[in-house]
Amino acid sequence: MGLTLFEKLWSEHVVEAYDDGTDLVYIDRIFLHERTGSIALASLEAQGRTVFCPEQVFCSMDHIVDTYPDRTDETTMPSGKEFILATRRHSHAAGITLFDLNDPRQGIVHVVSPEQGIVQPGVSLVCPDSHTCTQGAMGALAWGIGSSEAEHALVTKTLRVLRPKTMRVRFDGRLAPGVTAKDMILHLISTHGANGARGCAVEFTGQAVAELDMEGRMTLCNMAVEFSAFTGLIAPDEKTIAFLRGRPYAPAGALWQQAADYWRTLRSSPDARYDRELVIDCASLEPQVTWGTSPQHAVGISACVPAADGLDAATAESQRQACAYIGLAPGQALAGLPIDAAFIGSCTNSRISDLRQAAAVLRGRQVAKGLRAICVPGSMQVKAQAEAEGLDQIFTAAGFEWRASGCSMCFFAGGEHFGYRERVISTTNRNFESRQGPETRTHLASPVTVAASAVRGCITDPRELLQP
Amino acid sequence: MMDKFTRHEGVAAVLLRSNVDTDAIIPSREMKRVSKEGLGEGLFAGWRYLAGAGRQKNPGFVLNQDGYQGASILLSGPNFGCGSSREHAVWALKEFGFRAVIAPGFGAIFASNCVRNGILPLVLAAGQVAKIAEWVAADPARNRVVIDLPAQQVEAAGQVYSFDIEPGARQMLVEGLDSVALTQTRWDLIQAFHERRRLSRPWLY
Ligand code: SF4
Numbered sequence: 150m151g152l153t154l155f156e157k158l159w160s161e162h163v164v165e166a167y168d169d170g171t172d173l174v175y176i177d178r179i180f181l182h183e184r185t186g187s188i189a190l191a192s193l194e195a196q197g198r199t200v201f202c203p204e205q206v207f208c209s210m211d212h213i214v215d216t217y218p219d220r221t222d223e224t225t226m227p228s229g230k231e232f233i234l235a236t237r238r239h240s241h242a243a244g245i246t247l248f249d250l251n252d253p254r255q256g257i258v259h260v261v262s263p264e265q266g267i268v269q270p271g272v273s274l275v276c277p278d279s280h281t282c283t284q285g286a287m288g289a290l291a292w293g294i295g296s297s298e299a300e301h302a303l304v305t306k307t308l309r310v311l312r313p314k315t316m317r318v319r320f321d322g323r324l325a326p327g328v329t330a331k332d333m334i335l336h337l338i339s340t341h342g343a344n345g346a347r348g349c350a351v352e353f354t355g356q357a358v359a360e361l362d363m364e365g366r367m368t369l370c371n372m373a374v375e376f377s378a379f380t381g382l383i384a385p386d387e388k389t390i391a392f393l394r395g396r397p398y399a400p401a402g403a404l405w406q407q408a409a410d411y412w413r414t415l416r417s418s419p420d421a422r423y424d425r426e427l428v429i430d431c432a433s434l435e436p437q438v439t440w441g442t443s444p445q446h447a448v449g450i451s452a453c454v455p456a457a458d459g460l461d462a463a464t465a466e467s468q469r470q471a472c473a474y475i476g477l478a479p480g481q482a483l484a485g486l487p488i489d490a491a492f493i494g495s496c497t498n499s500r501i502s503d504l505r506q507a508a509a510v511l512r513g514r515q516v517a518k519g520l521r522a523i524c525v526p527g528s529m530q531v532k533a534q535a536e537a538e539g540l541d542q543i544f545t546a547a548g549f550e551w552r553a554s555g556c557s558m559c560f561f562a563g564g565e566h567f568g569y570r571e572r573v574i575s576t577t578n579r580n581f582e583s584r585q586g587p588e589t590r591t592h593l594a595s596p597v598t599v600a601a602s603a604v605r606g607c608i609t610d611p612r613e614l615l616q617p
Numbered sequence: 618m619m620d621k622f623t624r625h626e627g628v629a630a631v632l633l634r635s636n637v638d639t640d641a642i643i644p645s646r647e648m649k650r651v652s653k654e655g656l657g658e659g660l661f662a663g664w665r666y667l668a669g670a671g672r673q674k675n676p677g678f679v680l681n682q683d684g685y686q687g688a689s690i691l692l693s694g695p696n697f698g699c700g701s702s703r704e705h706a707v708w709a710l711k712e713f714g715f716r717a718v719i720a721p722g723f724g725a726i727f728a729s730n731c732v733r734n735g736i737l738p739l740v741l742a743a744g745q746v747a748k749i750a751e752w753v754a755a756d757p758a759r760n761r762v763v764i765d766l767p768a769q770q771v772e773a774a775g776q777v778y779s780f781d782i783e784p785g786a787r788q789m790l791v792e793g794l795d796s797v798a799l800t801q802t803r804w805d806l807i808q809a810f811h812e813r814r815r816l817s818r819p820w821l822y
Pocket residue numbers: 211212257278280494495496497555556559560577578
């Protein structure tokens with residue numbers, strides 16, 4: 150019996166296997182950011198430990214930096230400067246590559262890593278950030294870890310990990326216009342629950358996945374962690390290889406051919422067996438939006454807040470708390486619900502194709518009066534590309550703020566945030582309580598849905614605004 | 618070296634919600650320093666304190682209620698610690714005085730962070746957690762939960778519950794091992810693997 154792609158990648162990296170089901174896994178590359186990486190590097194220094202292979206370690210400033218155009222080391226977030234200075238000092242001392250504040254390559258780690266060609270098919274890559282699974286879209290073994298594990302990986306270039314089980318999610322059929330990768334993953338999580346893939350590495354396959362561009366595949370894998378997966382991944386194909394060609398850290402010359410030949414072998418064997426398999430039909434999929442405080446609280450945009458009938462006690466109680474928090478009652482419709490703000494950004498949906506899709510809705514239109522709308526490109530490269538295409542003009546003419554890159558208002562750390570109890574429609578990945586500001590009410594959706602809702606001032610099915 | 622975990626007896630706090638995420642355990646705005654310390658006060662800040670009122674305690678939250686003072690064990694719902702990888706969630710629980718969390722399941726990164734900081738993520742079935750919670754809630758100060766990690770048993774509500782844990786994680790907790798030092802004993806193997814990989818996948822180096 151053949152192996153799954155995940156099993157192939159995993160076994161290629163096992164240094165030593167133990168009989169309790171854990172393996173010592175070799176880590177090719179490590180990414181850090183100033184929020185958690187700073188602590189890992191500082192802790193190493195305090196223990197007198199050093200980074201084993203600094204040329205394979207990268208760091209970005211994304212979480213704490215401001216996204217105002219004229220930003221400096223000073224931050225809106227209280228004490229943010231301390232993180233920035235510590236990261237800079239420790240990165241230089243450790244000899245790792247830092248994409249600093251004013252570097253034209255700066256951006257959100259999970260956007261920068263593929264963009265620079267640092268994550269490649271077949272590599273193992275870890276980062277002390279849960280959305281590292283995004284990078285599995287490149288056919289890599291990429292997963293999020295904690296700070297102590299980051300210290301371990303930095304010093305030993307390995308991690309001891311319980312070997313995950315395997316799951317395949319096959320997305321059959323074609324997406325209708327106005328329906329995106331974001332809708333696929335929200336639908337998957339709402340159908341099978343926020344812990345539906347606990348302990349599993351999830352491979353996404355099927356026609357709808359094959360037809361996604363690389364950015365869409367990254368959106369899909371990004372939210373694998375919201376499904377409780379160990380990671381998500383997608384087998385590399387010609388799109389993956391074309392995406393990598395010419396990127397700064399991608400192989401060049403004779404090594405390019407050698408690498409590409411190897412990448413083409415990276416796929417699950419036809420007779421491979423997965424521990425679990427799920428199938429989702431995409432043909433009938435609607436744009437999705439969340440109504441509550443967990444990504445599993447997603448429904449089709451024409452649906453209502455569900456009733457708690459037939460749920461177990463803990464789930465019913467969480468659902469009740471979610472309704473109370475978000476200010477909605479079961480049976481209430483989502484479409485038409487007035488919103489205070491719209492946010493396009495984050496490692497989920499801030500890449501060039503996301504911005505192009507949103508701009509297609511916004512072209513020649515204005516956001517609703519009194520609504521605050523913000524667009525934060527995922528990296529300074531994305532920003533430059535968007536500006537070269539004139540997308541920034543479309544966003545600003547529509548009334549969107551056009552920002553420098555970073556995590557920005559994807560999360561609230563005491564700095565910039567949405568107002569108390571404001572209702573926000575957002576392309577981010579987490580609608581947790583107070584995630585985007587004090588008691589803010591976040592509704593997750595795709596860039597097109599967010600753009601359409603910004604125009605109307607209420608949650609809106611984007612298909613109503615898309616040209617036929 | 619971290620604190621060893623062998624047998625622990627303590628007051629258990631009941632927080633029976635599902636999907637308690639690490640943003641709720643330690644909100645981002647409470648992570649103020651480049652440090653693993655000073656986080657206990659921010660533990661569950663969004664629930665523990667009243668909104669917009671500085672540090673005024675919310676009397677409705679379990680950790681502010683009579684009988685739960687000095688709690689060192691937390692009972693919760695499925696998928697506890699999901700979401701952000703922030704290890705601050707574990708550092709905050711630890712600083713507050715928690716040694717174990719009992720739930721029907723955990724976010725994977727959170728569980729691994731726990732083990733590396735001497736906190737036991739203990740999995741019991743939802744029905745068992747609910748039963749213990751009910752017994753604890755009847756008289757939290759007196760109905761203390763006992764955890765015996767080497768024996769993999771929990772004593773509560775007049776019963777003994779067995780639980781599973783990966784042997785590697787158990788060993789790390791029981792012996793209070795430093796995982797980096799442990800792995801460094803495999804240095805020769807790692808070095809050899811590294812050299813072989815340089816040859817087999819030269820474009821990565
Ligand atoms: S954009 Fe949001 S989810 Fe992504 S890494 Fe930044 S804070 Fe985390």
